[in-house]
Amino acid sequence: MNWRELPPAGRPYAEVIGDPISHSKSPDIHGFWLERLGIDAAYRHAHVPAEDLEAYFDARRKDPEWRGCNATLPHKLAALRLADRRSAGAEAVGAANCIMPAGDGALLSDNSDVGGFLEPLGRDNLVGKRAAVIGAGGAARAVVYALANRGADRITVLNRTPAKARALVDELAPGRGDAAGIDAGLVPADLLVNASSLGMTGQAPLKLDLSPLLPGATVYDIVYAPLDTALLQDARARGLVTIDGLSMLIGQARSAFSMFFGREPAMTDDKLLRQRLTA
Structure with a gap:
């Protein structure tokens, strides 16, 4: 989905951004947890070419329903630079894969990859x-x-x-x-x-x-x-x-989910989640 296409108004959402992005399993992972925890929100793909990244963040700053995004290739270095504030972890690593609202239109970058x-x-x-x-x-x-x-x-x-x-x-x-x-x-x-x-x-x-x-x-x-x-x-x-790569993907997504939606998914659900992702 192109990043300029917004989901229906009135429902909180987060997304994963990258170029390419259609291969990402993040919407399946976050969607599973939203369902298990009974949270009325959405998580989706958003295709963001490198030349659109700054415009993407400028637009999302103004959207009250946006809870944040995960950044994947090729955006992790630029996302750190474009955020207004950086967590100590993101600063130390020199890259960000989580960006979220920090109040007053500011953006905070963090890193859940570690x-x-x-x-x-x-x-x-x-x-x-x-x-x-x-x-x-x-x-x-x-x-x-x-x-x-x-x-x-x-x-x-x-x-x-x-x-x-x-x-x-x-x-x-x-x-x-x-x-x-x-x-x-x-x-x-x-x-x-x-x-x-x-x-x-x-x-x-x-x-x-x-x-x-x-x-x-x-x-x-x-x-x-x-x-x-x-x-x-x-x-x-x-x-x-x-x-395999699902191990890190699920691990970093767990931290990101907590940042975006304020609840921590249970690790006891990981076996079922992996079964769904590999079915």
């Missing part, structure tokens, strides 16, 4: 562990920030533009990180995270030799379209632990 990324890792101790991260965009920033703050010993960022990987490491994991082009291949690691769009439907494939990963390593792909990516299939074939 918690969403960590949620499926549970209480796994990353102290002394080595991690490799693919990508250097908004999602990768949240991942590197989370890993650094959870105590990962070494973080290697691989990106198609090595200079971007270097800048990310120097900013968020100084003294503990390495950077290289994605063609350089993997280093020995306990955890591999694909935080890029590579391997997503309609995007270039992610071609990696996983043999350098350490025995028992975890491979975590934040891509969820397709859900069972070639990267995860390769990892399973090697007997490695895998985490």
Whole structure:
């Protein structure tokens, strides 16, 4: 749906914005929770090209029914810049995926990706562990920030533009990180995270030799379209632990839902939610 098309007046709503956006499962996730909690509100897709992002926020500031939005590719960096206020988390990460009204026409940016990324890792101790991260965009920033703050010993960022990987490491994991082009291949690691769009439907494939990963390593792909990516299939074939993109998507959506609608969805519903999303 084009962002200029508004839902019926008189009903609160939130939305996910991006370009492309039709693949997003966020409306299904938030819609499930709205139904379970009996909240009379809506959550939808809104296609917002990069050149329209500032106009989008200017319009939403004036809409009393708008409760906020999730920002996905390619808006996470620009959304931080365009908001009037920033949470400490968004400021630290340098990217925002949640933007909401803050009163008097102001907008607040926040970041739920950090918690969403960590949620499926549970209480796994990353102290002394080595991690490799693919990508250097908004999602990768949240991942590197989370890993650094959870105590990962070494973080290697691989990106198609090595200079971007270097800048990310120097900013968020100084003294503990390495950077290289994605063609350089993997280093020995306990955890591999694909935080890029590579391997997503309609995007270039992610071609990696996983043999350098350490025995028992975890491979975590934040891509969820397709859900069972070639990267995860390769990892399973090697007997490695895998985490799919729905895990992070649901985790970050839980925090965003609380921001938008003032209620926290129960984790006990996650099994049913996942069944609906994968049916």
